[in-house]
Amino acid sequence: MLRREEIEELRSIVGAEWVSTGDSVRKLHSRDESFHESVLPDVVVWPHSTEEVSRLLKWAYRRKIPITPWGAGTSLEGNPIPVRGGMVISLQEMNRILAIRQEDFQVDVQAGINYKELNRQLSRYGLFFPPDPGADATIGGMIGNNASGIRTVKYGATKDYVMRLVVVLPDGEIIQTGTRARKSSSGYDLCRLFTGSEGTLGIITEATLRLVGLPANFMALRATFPTLRAATDTVFQIMSSGLTPSAMEFLDEEVVRVINIDRGLSLQENPTLLMEFDGFSKKGLQEEIAFVEEICRGNGCSSLDKGIGPEERNRLWEIRHLTFESIKRCHPGLSPLIVDVAVPLSRYSDMVAFIKQAVADLNAYIFGHAGDGNIHVVIMDDPGDERRWEQVQRANEKIVLKALELEGTCTGEHGVGIGKRGFLPREHGKSLKLMKRIKELLDPEGLMNPEKIFL
Protein backbone atom coordinates (compact mmCIF):
# COMPACT_ATOMS: atom_id res chain seq x y z
CA MET A 1 0.00 0.00 0.00
CA LEU A 2 1.12 3.54 -0.66
CA ARG A 3 2.02 5.62 2.37
CA ARG A 4 0.04 8.68 3.40
CA GLU A 5 2.87 11.07 2.33
CA GLU A 6 2.99 9.40 -1.08
CA ILE A 7 -0.74 9.97 -1.58
CA GLU A 8 -0.16 13.61 -0.62
CA GLU A 9 2.57 13.86 -3.26
CA LEU A 10 0.15 12.52 -5.89
CA ARG A 11 -2.42 15.10 -4.79
CA SER A 12 0.13 17.83 -5.34
CA ILE A 13 0.60 16.64 -8.94
CA VAL A 14 -3.02 16.30 -10.13
CA GLY A 15 -5.05 18.08 -7.42
CA ALA A 16 -6.60 16.55 -4.29
CA GLU A 17 -9.98 15.72 -5.82
CA TRP A 18 -8.36 13.69 -8.64
CA VAL A 19 -6.74 11.09 -6.37
CA SER A 20 -8.81 8.37 -4.74
CA THR A 21 -8.07 5.52 -2.37
CA GLY A 22 -11.76 4.92 -1.67
CA ASP A 23 -12.90 1.30 -1.68
CA SER A 24 -15.69 1.72 -4.23
CA VAL A 25 -13.43 3.60 -6.68
CA ARG A 26 -10.65 1.02 -6.34
CA LYS A 27 -13.21 -1.75 -6.84
CA LEU A 28 -14.51 -0.09 -10.02
CA HIS A 29 -10.94 -0.14 -11.38
CA SER A 30 -10.14 -3.69 -10.30
CA ARG A 31 -11.73 -5.60 -13.18
CA ASP A 32 -12.81 -5.37 -16.80
CA GLU A 33 -15.79 -7.06 -18.50
CA SER A 34 -14.15 -10.50 -18.48
CA PHE A 35 -14.26 -13.33 -15.92
CA HIS A 36 -10.62 -12.71 -14.94
CA GLU A 37 -10.05 -12.27 -11.23
CA SER A 38 -10.24 -8.70 -9.99
CA VAL A 39 -7.27 -7.07 -8.22
CA LEU A 40 -7.57 -3.79 -6.34
CA PRO A 41 -5.17 -0.97 -7.20
CA ASP A 42 -3.75 1.04 -4.28
CA VAL A 43 -4.83 4.33 -5.79
CA VAL A 44 -6.67 5.74 -8.81
CA VAL A 45 -5.70 9.11 -10.33
CA TRP A 46 -7.27 11.25 -13.05
CA PRO A 47 -4.72 13.55 -14.75
CA HIS A 48 -5.87 16.42 -16.99
CA SER A 49 -2.83 16.95 -19.22
CA THR A 50 0.12 15.19 -20.83
CA GLU A 51 2.43 17.08 -18.42
CA GLU A 52 0.54 15.69 -15.43
CA VAL A 53 0.78 12.16 -16.84
CA SER A 54 4.52 12.71 -17.32
CA ARG A 55 4.96 13.89 -13.71
CA LEU A 56 2.96 10.89 -12.44
CA LEU A 57 5.10 8.43 -14.39
CA LYS A 58 8.36 10.08 -13.29
CA TRP A 59 7.13 9.89 -9.71
CA ALA A 60 6.14 6.21 -10.02
CA TYR A 61 9.32 5.26 -11.90
CA ARG A 62 11.52 6.55 -9.06
CA ARG A 63 9.53 4.53 -6.52
CA LYS A 64 9.07 1.43 -8.74
CA ILE A 65 5.30 1.59 -8.43
CA PRO A 66 3.32 -0.41 -11.03
CA ILE A 67 1.10 1.62 -13.35
CA THR A 68 -1.99 0.53 -15.25
CA PRO A 69 -3.52 2.88 -17.85
CA TRP A 70 -7.33 2.86 -17.82
CA GLY A 71 -9.76 3.90 -20.56
CA ALA A 72 -13.28 2.67 -19.81
CA GLY A 73 -12.46 -0.84 -18.55
CA THR A 74 -14.56 -2.59 -21.23
CA SER A 75 -11.82 -5.06 -22.22
CA LEU A 76 -12.56 -8.77 -22.43
CA GLU A 77 -9.17 -10.36 -21.69
CA GLY A 78 -8.23 -8.77 -18.37
CA ASN A 79 -6.16 -6.13 -20.24
CA PRO A 80 -6.59 -3.25 -17.72
CA ILE A 81 -6.69 -5.29 -14.48
CA PRO A 82 -4.00 -3.90 -12.14
CA VAL A 83 -2.63 -7.33 -11.26
CA ARG A 84 0.21 -5.93 -9.15
CA GLY A 85 -1.81 -3.19 -7.48
CA GLY A 86 -0.08 0.18 -7.60
CA MET A 87 -1.55 3.13 -9.47
CA VAL A 88 -4.35 3.10 -12.04
CA ILE A 89 -4.13 6.17 -14.26
CA SER A 90 -7.55 6.84 -15.73
CA LEU A 91 -7.62 9.00 -18.86
CA GLN A 92 -11.32 9.77 -18.49
CA GLU A 93 -10.79 13.43 -17.63
CA MET A 94 -8.67 13.89 -20.76
CA ASN A 95 -11.65 13.64 -23.07
CA ARG A 96 -11.54 16.69 -25.33
CA ILE A 97 -11.48 17.12 -29.08
CA LEU A 98 -8.48 19.38 -29.68
CA ALA A 99 -8.96 20.18 -33.38
CA ILE A 100 -11.20 19.02 -36.21
CA ARG A 101 -9.37 19.41 -39.51
CA GLN A 102 -12.30 18.95 -41.85
CA GLU A 103 -10.37 19.68 -45.04
CA ASP A 104 -7.73 17.06 -44.15
CA PHE A 105 -10.22 14.48 -42.83
CA GLN A 106 -8.41 14.40 -39.48
CA VAL A 107 -9.13 15.01 -35.83
CA ASP A 108 -6.82 15.61 -32.86
CA VAL A 109 -8.20 14.19 -29.61
CA GLN A 110 -7.20 13.51 -26.06
CA ALA A 111 -7.06 9.77 -25.38
CA GLY A 112 -9.92 9.60 -22.89
CA ILE A 113 -12.66 10.61 -25.32
CA ASN A 114 -15.37 8.02 -25.90
CA TYR A 115 -15.47 7.09 -29.60
CA LYS A 116 -19.28 7.30 -29.74
CA GLU A 117 -19.16 10.86 -28.42
CA LEU A 118 -16.40 11.63 -30.93
CA ASN A 119 -18.57 10.34 -33.77
CA ARG A 120 -21.59 12.27 -32.49
CA GLN A 121 -19.59 15.49 -32.73
CA LEU A 122 -17.97 14.60 -36.07
CA SER A 123 -21.34 13.88 -37.71
CA ARG A 124 -21.98 17.65 -37.85
CA TYR A 125 -19.03 17.86 -40.23
CA GLY A 126 -20.14 14.87 -42.32
CA LEU A 127 -17.22 12.80 -41.00
CA PHE A 128 -16.74 9.68 -38.91
CA PHE A 129 -14.15 7.44 -37.25
CA PRO A 130 -15.15 3.95 -38.44
CA PRO A 131 -13.74 1.38 -35.94
CA ASP A 132 -16.74 0.49 -33.77
CA PRO A 133 -16.31 -2.04 -30.95
CA GLY A 134 -19.86 -1.50 -29.70
CA ALA A 135 -18.99 -1.07 -26.01
CA ASP A 136 -18.49 2.40 -24.50
CA ALA A 137 -14.77 2.44 -25.24
CA THR A 138 -12.31 5.36 -25.22
CA ILE A 139 -9.95 6.16 -28.08
CA GLY A 140 -6.95 5.40 -25.78
CA GLY A 141 -8.39 1.96 -24.95
CA MET A 142 -9.15 1.30 -28.61
CA ILE A 143 -5.60 2.19 -29.59
CA GLY A 144 -4.34 0.14 -26.62
CA ASN A 145 -6.15 -2.98 -27.85
CA ASN A 146 -6.12 -2.14 -31.57
CA ALA A 147 -9.88 -2.55 -31.42
CA SER A 148 -12.05 -3.15 -34.43
CA GLY A 149 -15.71 -3.93 -34.96
CA ILE A 150 -18.55 -4.38 -37.36
CA ARG A 151 -17.26 -1.89 -39.97
CA THR A 152 -13.69 -3.20 -40.06
CA VAL A 153 -14.52 -5.42 -43.04
CA LYS A 154 -14.68 -2.32 -45.25
CA TYR A 155 -12.93 0.39 -43.26
CA GLY A 156 -10.18 -1.37 -41.29
CA ALA A 157 -9.16 -1.52 -37.63
CA THR A 158 -8.00 1.23 -35.25
CA LYS A 159 -4.39 0.82 -36.44
CA ASP A 160 -5.45 2.03 -39.88
CA TYR A 161 -6.62 5.37 -38.46
CA VAL A 162 -3.76 6.33 -36.14
CA MET A 163 -1.59 9.00 -37.78
CA ARG A 164 0.15 10.63 -34.86
CA LEU A 165 0.42 9.94 -31.12
CA VAL A 166 1.63 11.74 -28.06
CA VAL A 167 2.97 9.09 -25.70
CA VAL A 168 4.43 9.34 -22.21
CA LEU A 169 7.10 6.67 -21.79
CA PRO A 170 7.42 4.70 -18.53
CA ASP A 171 10.16 7.03 -17.20
CA GLY A 172 7.98 10.09 -17.85
CA GLU A 173 9.58 11.27 -21.10
CA ILE A 174 7.07 12.70 -23.61
CA ILE A 175 7.44 11.73 -27.27
CA GLN A 176 5.46 12.25 -30.46
CA THR A 177 5.21 9.55 -33.12
CA GLY A 178 3.99 9.79 -36.72
CA THR A 179 2.96 12.80 -38.81
CA ARG A 180 -0.14 14.42 -40.28
CA ALA A 181 0.92 13.58 -43.83
CA ARG A 182 -1.31 10.99 -45.53
CA LYS A 183 1.76 8.89 -46.29
CA SER A 184 5.27 8.62 -44.95
CA SER A 185 8.16 6.21 -45.24
CA SER A 186 10.22 7.93 -42.61
CA GLY A 187 11.77 5.44 -40.21
CA TYR A 188 10.17 2.76 -38.06
CA ASP A 189 6.41 3.03 -37.68
CA LEU A 190 6.15 3.77 -33.95
CA CYS A 191 2.41 4.53 -34.17
CA ARG A 192 1.92 0.87 -35.06
CA LEU A 193 4.21 -0.19 -32.21
CA PHE A 194 2.09 1.58 -29.61
CA THR A 195 -1.18 0.53 -31.24
CA GLY A 196 -2.11 -2.80 -29.68
CA SER A 197 0.55 -2.52 -26.96
CA GLU A 198 -2.15 -2.67 -24.26
CA GLY A 199 -0.58 0.01 -22.09
CA THR A 200 2.63 -2.01 -21.63
CA LEU A 201 4.96 0.51 -23.33
CA GLY A 202 3.64 3.90 -22.24
CA ILE A 203 0.54 6.04 -21.90
CA ILE A 204 -1.05 7.56 -24.99
CA THR A 205 -2.37 11.00 -24.12
CA GLU A 206 -3.26 12.44 -27.54
CA ALA A 207 -3.89 11.09 -31.03
CA THR A 208 -4.40 12.43 -34.53
CA LEU A 209 -6.90 10.16 -36.26
CA ARG A 210 -7.74 9.78 -39.93
CA LEU A 211 -11.45 10.17 -40.69
CA VAL A 212 -13.84 9.09 -43.42
CA GLY A 213 -16.78 10.93 -45.00
CA LEU A 214 -20.21 9.75 -43.79
CA PRO A 215 -21.73 7.61 -46.53
CA ALA A 216 -24.79 9.04 -48.27
CA ASN A 217 -26.81 5.83 -48.53
CA PHE A 218 -27.15 2.57 -46.61
CA MET A 219 -28.72 -0.71 -47.41
CA ALA A 220 -29.09 -3.58 -44.94
CA LEU A 221 -29.96 -7.25 -45.30
CA ARG A 222 -30.78 -10.08 -42.93
CA ALA A 223 -30.60 -13.58 -44.42
CA THR A 224 -31.14 -16.96 -42.77
CA PHE A 225 -29.82 -20.31 -43.94
CA PRO A 226 -30.80 -23.95 -43.43
CA THR A 227 -27.32 -24.99 -42.26
CA LEU A 228 -24.28 -23.46 -40.65
CA ARG A 229 -22.12 -24.25 -43.65
CA ALA A 230 -24.57 -22.65 -46.09
CA ALA A 231 -24.30 -19.41 -44.09
CA THR A 232 -20.52 -19.45 -43.69
CA ASP A 233 -19.90 -20.46 -47.34
CA THR A 234 -22.04 -17.46 -48.33
CA VAL A 235 -19.66 -15.20 -46.38
CA PHE A 236 -16.70 -16.49 -48.34
CA GLN A 237 -18.50 -16.25 -51.69
CA ILE A 238 -19.61 -12.66 -51.09
CA MET A 239 -16.19 -11.55 -49.90
CA SER A 240 -14.29 -13.30 -52.69
CA SER A 241 -16.63 -11.95 -55.39
CA GLY A 242 -15.21 -8.44 -54.99
CA LEU A 243 -18.28 -7.01 -53.22
CA THR A 244 -17.48 -4.61 -50.38
CA PRO A 245 -19.99 -4.87 -47.54
CA SER A 246 -19.50 -2.26 -44.83
CA ALA A 247 -20.53 -4.92 -42.31
CA MET A 248 -21.00 -8.68 -42.47
CA GLU A 249 -21.95 -10.42 -39.23
CA PHE A 250 -22.73 -14.06 -38.51
CA LEU A 251 -25.01 -15.38 -35.73
CA ASP A 252 -25.64 -19.07 -35.09
CA GLU A 253 -29.14 -20.37 -34.37
CA GLU A 254 -28.48 -20.48 -30.60
CA VAL A 255 -27.82 -16.74 -30.59
CA VAL A 256 -31.07 -16.06 -32.43
CA ARG A 257 -32.87 -18.31 -29.95
CA VAL A 258 -31.71 -16.37 -26.86
CA ILE A 259 -32.51 -13.07 -28.56
CA ASN A 260 -36.05 -14.36 -29.25
CA ILE A 261 -36.42 -15.44 -25.60
CA ASP A 262 -34.91 -12.28 -24.14
CA ARG A 263 -36.72 -9.83 -26.42
CA GLY A 264 -39.97 -11.67 -27.06
CA LEU A 265 -39.23 -11.82 -30.82
CA SER A 266 -40.09 -14.58 -33.26
CA LEU A 267 -37.15 -14.54 -35.67
CA GLN A 268 -36.35 -17.72 -37.61
CA GLU A 269 -33.95 -19.67 -35.39
CA ASN A 270 -31.46 -20.48 -38.13
CA PRO A 271 -27.85 -19.50 -38.88
CA THR A 272 -28.15 -15.84 -39.85
CA LEU A 273 -26.08 -13.26 -41.74
CA LEU A 274 -26.50 -9.54 -41.20
CA MET A 275 -25.05 -7.33 -43.91
CA GLU A 276 -24.74 -3.67 -44.64
CA PHE A 277 -23.65 -1.87 -47.79
CA ASP A 278 -23.01 1.83 -48.09
CA GLY A 279 -22.19 4.12 -50.98
CA PHE A 280 -22.90 7.27 -52.96
CA SER A 281 -25.77 6.13 -55.16
CA LYS A 282 -28.86 4.10 -54.36
CA LYS A 283 -28.73 2.61 -57.84
CA GLY A 284 -25.21 1.28 -57.28
CA LEU A 285 -26.29 -0.19 -53.95
CA GLN A 286 -29.31 -1.87 -55.51
CA GLU A 287 -27.08 -3.55 -58.07
CA GLU A 288 -24.77 -4.81 -55.32
CA ILE A 289 -27.71 -6.11 -53.29
CA ALA A 290 -29.15 -7.96 -56.29
CA PHE A 291 -25.83 -9.79 -56.63
CA VAL A 292 -25.76 -10.57 -52.89
CA GLU A 293 -29.31 -11.92 -53.08
CA GLU A 294 -28.30 -14.20 -55.94
CA ILE A 295 -25.40 -15.62 -53.89
CA CYS A 296 -27.65 -16.10 -50.82
CA ARG A 297 -30.37 -17.86 -52.82
CA GLY A 298 -27.73 -20.05 -54.45
CA ASN A 299 -26.84 -21.26 -50.96
CA GLY A 300 -30.45 -22.13 -50.09
CA CYS A 301 -31.19 -18.98 -48.08
CA SER A 302 -34.58 -19.57 -46.40
CA SER A 303 -35.54 -15.95 -45.67
CA LEU A 304 -34.16 -12.60 -46.77
CA ASP A 305 -35.28 -9.26 -45.40
CA LYS A 306 -33.79 -6.00 -46.71
CA GLY A 307 -34.24 -2.27 -46.46
CA ILE A 308 -32.78 1.09 -47.47
CA GLY A 309 -31.82 3.93 -45.13
CA PRO A 310 -30.74 4.26 -41.50
CA GLU A 311 -34.11 3.30 -39.94
CA GLU A 312 -34.32 0.09 -41.93
CA ARG A 313 -30.68 -0.65 -41.10
CA ASN A 314 -31.43 -0.19 -37.39
CA ARG A 315 -34.51 -2.44 -37.60
CA LEU A 316 -32.62 -5.27 -39.30
CA TRP A 317 -29.51 -4.88 -37.16
CA GLU A 318 -31.12 -4.41 -33.76
CA ILE A 319 -30.51 -8.03 -32.83
CA ARG A 320 -26.74 -7.79 -33.30
CA HIS A 321 -26.42 -5.01 -30.77
CA LEU A 322 -28.41 -7.04 -28.23
CA THR A 323 -26.39 -10.22 -28.58
CA PHE A 324 -24.07 -10.11 -25.57
CA GLU A 325 -26.64 -8.68 -23.15
CA SER A 326 -29.33 -11.17 -24.23
CA ILE A 327 -26.95 -14.12 -23.75
CA LYS A 328 -26.00 -12.92 -20.26
CA ARG A 329 -29.62 -12.32 -19.23
CA CYS A 330 -30.63 -15.83 -20.30
CA HIS A 331 -27.99 -17.32 -17.94
CA PRO A 332 -28.36 -15.52 -14.62
CA GLY A 333 -25.62 -16.33 -12.12
CA LEU A 334 -23.20 -17.61 -14.79
CA SER A 335 -20.11 -15.84 -16.18
CA PRO A 336 -19.01 -15.53 -19.81
CA LEU A 337 -15.76 -16.74 -21.28
CA ILE A 338 -15.49 -15.01 -24.65
CA VAL A 339 -13.36 -16.70 -27.27
CA ASP A 340 -12.01 -14.34 -29.95
CA VAL A 341 -10.11 -15.83 -32.89
CA ALA A 342 -9.66 -14.90 -36.55
CA VAL A 343 -8.72 -17.05 -39.54
CA PRO A 344 -8.19 -16.47 -43.27
CA LEU A 345 -11.59 -16.15 -44.97
CA SER A 346 -11.08 -19.32 -46.99
CA ARG A 347 -10.92 -21.25 -43.66
CA TYR A 348 -13.93 -19.56 -42.05
CA SER A 349 -16.44 -22.35 -42.74
CA ASP A 350 -14.05 -25.04 -41.42
CA MET A 351 -13.35 -23.00 -38.31
CA VAL A 352 -17.03 -22.46 -37.48
CA ALA A 353 -17.82 -26.15 -38.09
CA PHE A 354 -14.94 -27.12 -35.77
CA ILE A 355 -16.17 -24.75 -33.05
CA LYS A 356 -19.70 -26.12 -33.24
CA GLN A 357 -18.38 -29.57 -32.37
CA ALA A 358 -15.93 -28.35 -29.75
CA VAL A 359 -18.66 -26.62 -27.74
CA ALA A 360 -21.46 -29.14 -28.28
CA ASP A 361 -21.85 -29.90 -24.53
CA LEU A 362 -21.61 -26.30 -23.33
CA ASN A 363 -23.88 -23.23 -23.13
CA ALA A 364 -22.17 -21.74 -26.15
CA TYR A 365 -23.10 -19.03 -28.66
CA ILE A 366 -21.18 -18.45 -31.88
CA PHE A 367 -21.19 -15.12 -33.69
CA GLY A 368 -18.74 -12.62 -35.09
CA HIS A 369 -17.45 -10.23 -37.68
CA ALA A 370 -17.62 -12.85 -40.41
CA GLY A 371 -16.35 -10.63 -43.21
CA ASP A 372 -13.02 -10.34 -41.34
CA GLY A 373 -12.81 -14.06 -40.59
CA ASN A 374 -13.31 -13.12 -36.92
CA ILE A 375 -15.32 -15.45 -34.66
CA HIS A 376 -16.49 -15.05 -31.10
CA VAL A 377 -17.87 -17.79 -28.91
CA VAL A 378 -19.53 -16.81 -25.66
CA ILE A 379 -19.51 -19.75 -23.25
CA MET A 380 -21.62 -19.25 -20.13
CA ASP A 381 -20.71 -21.21 -17.00
CA ASP A 382 -19.75 -21.01 -13.36
CA PRO A 383 -16.04 -20.28 -12.74
CA GLY A 384 -16.62 -21.55 -9.18
CA ASP A 385 -17.41 -25.04 -10.47
CA GLU A 386 -13.90 -26.32 -11.09
CA ARG A 387 -14.85 -29.29 -13.21
CA ARG A 388 -17.22 -27.33 -15.49
CA TRP A 389 -14.89 -24.36 -15.82
CA GLU A 390 -12.00 -26.61 -16.77
CA GLN A 391 -14.17 -27.97 -19.56
CA VAL A 392 -14.87 -24.40 -20.71
CA GLN A 393 -11.14 -23.56 -20.65
CA ARG A 394 -10.34 -26.73 -22.58
CA ALA A 395 -12.85 -25.78 -25.29
CA ASN A 396 -11.29 -22.29 -25.48
CA GLU A 397 -7.83 -23.80 -25.87
CA LYS A 398 -8.98 -26.25 -28.54
CA ILE A 399 -10.57 -23.44 -30.56
CA VAL A 400 -7.53 -21.17 -30.32
CA LEU A 401 -5.14 -23.95 -31.30
CA LYS A 402 -7.34 -24.78 -34.28
CA ALA A 403 -7.33 -21.11 -35.37
CA LEU A 404 -3.52 -21.12 -35.21
CA GLU A 405 -3.38 -24.39 -37.16
CA LEU A 406 -5.51 -22.69 -39.86
CA GLU A 407 -2.90 -19.87 -39.99
CA GLY A 408 -5.06 -17.48 -38.01
CA THR A 409 -4.53 -15.60 -34.77
CA CYS A 410 -5.35 -16.21 -31.09
CA THR A 411 -7.08 -12.81 -30.89
CA GLY A 412 -8.78 -10.92 -33.69
CA GLU A 413 -9.55 -7.80 -31.69
CA HIS A 414 -9.74 -8.23 -27.90
CA GLY A 415 -5.99 -8.30 -27.35
CA VAL A 416 -3.82 -10.63 -25.30
CA GLY A 417 -4.32 -9.25 -21.78
CA ILE A 418 -4.06 -12.11 -19.31
CA GLY A 419 -6.16 -14.68 -21.14
CA LYS A 420 -4.19 -15.20 -24.35
CA ARG A 421 -0.59 -15.00 -23.07
CA GLY A 422 -0.02 -18.74 -23.25
CA PHE A 423 -0.69 -18.87 -26.99
CA LEU A 424 1.83 -16.24 -28.06
CA PRO A 425 4.90 -18.51 -28.36
CA ARG A 426 2.99 -20.71 -30.78
CA GLU A 427 1.65 -17.78 -32.82
CA HIS A 428 4.82 -15.68 -32.97
CA GLY A 429 7.72 -18.11 -32.55
CA LYS A 430 11.06 -16.28 -32.44
CA SER A 431 9.43 -12.85 -32.97
CA LEU A 432 8.10 -13.05 -29.44
CA LYS A 433 11.69 -12.67 -28.19
CA LEU A 434 11.99 -9.43 -30.14
CA MET A 435 8.72 -8.18 -28.65
CA LYS A 436 10.07 -8.93 -25.16
CA ARG A 437 13.28 -7.04 -25.93
CA ILE A 438 11.29 -4.01 -27.08
CA LYS A 439 9.35 -4.15 -23.82
CA GLU A 440 12.58 -4.37 -21.80
CA LEU A 441 14.09 -1.46 -23.72
CA LEU A 442 11.16 0.88 -23.08
CA ASP A 443 10.20 -0.40 -19.64
CA PRO A 444 13.32 -1.91 -18.01
CA GLU A 445 11.67 -1.97 -14.59
CA GLY A 446 8.57 -3.78 -15.90
CA LEU A 447 6.22 -1.22 -14.34
CA MET A 448 3.79 -0.51 -17.20
CA ASN A 449 0.73 -2.73 -17.03
CA PRO A 450 2.79 -5.62 -15.67
CA GLU A 451 2.10 -9.29 -16.44
CA LYS A 452 0.15 -8.50 -19.62
CA ILE A 453 0.88 -9.88 -23.09
CA PHE A 454 3.92 -11.91 -21.86
CA LEU A 455 3.89 -14.81 -19.38
Ligand SMILES: Cc1cc2nc3c(=O)[nH]c(=O)nc-3n(C[C@H](O)[C@H](O)[C@H](O)COP(=O)(O)OP(=O)(O)OC[C@H]3O[C@@H](n4cnc5c(N)ncnc54)[C@H](O)[C@@H]3O)c2cc1C
Ligand atom coordinates in the same frame (compact mmCIF):
# COMPACT_ATOMS: atom_id res chain seq x y z
C1 LIG B 1 -20.24 -5.94 -25.03
C2 LIG B 1 -18.83 -5.75 -25.54
C3 LIG B 1 -18.61 -5.85 -26.90
C4 LIG B 1 -17.31 -5.65 -27.39
N1 LIG B 1 -17.12 -5.73 -28.74
C5 LIG B 1 -15.89 -5.47 -29.24
C6 LIG B 1 -15.67 -5.48 -30.65
O1 LIG B 1 -16.58 -5.70 -31.46
N2 LIG B 1 -14.42 -5.21 -31.10
C7 LIG B 1 -13.38 -4.94 -30.25
O2 LIG B 1 -12.27 -4.67 -30.72
N3 LIG B 1 -13.56 -4.95 -28.92
C8 LIG B 1 -14.77 -5.20 -28.38
N4 LIG B 1 -14.95 -5.18 -27.03
C9 LIG B 1 -13.78 -4.98 -26.15
C10 LIG B 1 -13.48 -3.53 -25.74
O3 LIG B 1 -14.63 -2.72 -25.78
C11 LIG B 1 -12.39 -2.91 -26.62
O4 LIG B 1 -11.18 -3.63 -26.54
C12 LIG B 1 -12.09 -1.44 -26.29
O5 LIG B 1 -11.17 -0.93 -27.21
C13 LIG B 1 -11.55 -1.20 -24.88
O6 LIG B 1 -11.57 0.20 -24.65
P1 LIG B 1 -11.60 0.81 -23.19
O7 LIG B 1 -11.59 2.29 -23.31
O8 LIG B 1 -12.65 0.21 -22.37
O9 LIG B 1 -10.15 0.38 -22.69
P2 LIG B 1 -9.69 -0.38 -21.37
O10 LIG B 1 -10.40 -1.67 -21.25
O11 LIG B 1 -9.76 0.54 -20.21
O12 LIG B 1 -8.15 -0.62 -21.71
C14 LIG B 1 -7.75 -1.41 -22.80
C15 LIG B 1 -6.24 -1.61 -22.78
O13 LIG B 1 -5.59 -0.42 -23.22
C16 LIG B 1 -4.81 0.16 -22.18
N5 LIG B 1 -5.07 1.59 -22.25
C17 LIG B 1 -6.22 2.25 -22.00
N6 LIG B 1 -6.07 3.56 -22.22
C18 LIG B 1 -4.77 3.74 -22.61
C19 LIG B 1 -3.99 4.87 -22.97
N7 LIG B 1 -4.49 6.08 -22.99
N8 LIG B 1 -2.69 4.67 -23.28
C20 LIG B 1 -2.14 3.42 -23.28
N9 LIG B 1 -2.83 2.32 -22.95
C21 LIG B 1 -4.14 2.49 -22.63
C22 LIG B 1 -5.24 -0.53 -20.90
O14 LIG B 1 -4.21 -0.61 -19.95
C23 LIG B 1 -5.66 -1.89 -21.41
O15 LIG B 1 -4.54 -2.73 -21.55
C24 LIG B 1 -16.23 -5.37 -26.50
C25 LIG B 1 -16.48 -5.26 -25.13
C26 LIG B 1 -17.76 -5.46 -24.65
C27 LIG B 1 -17.99 -5.34 -23.16
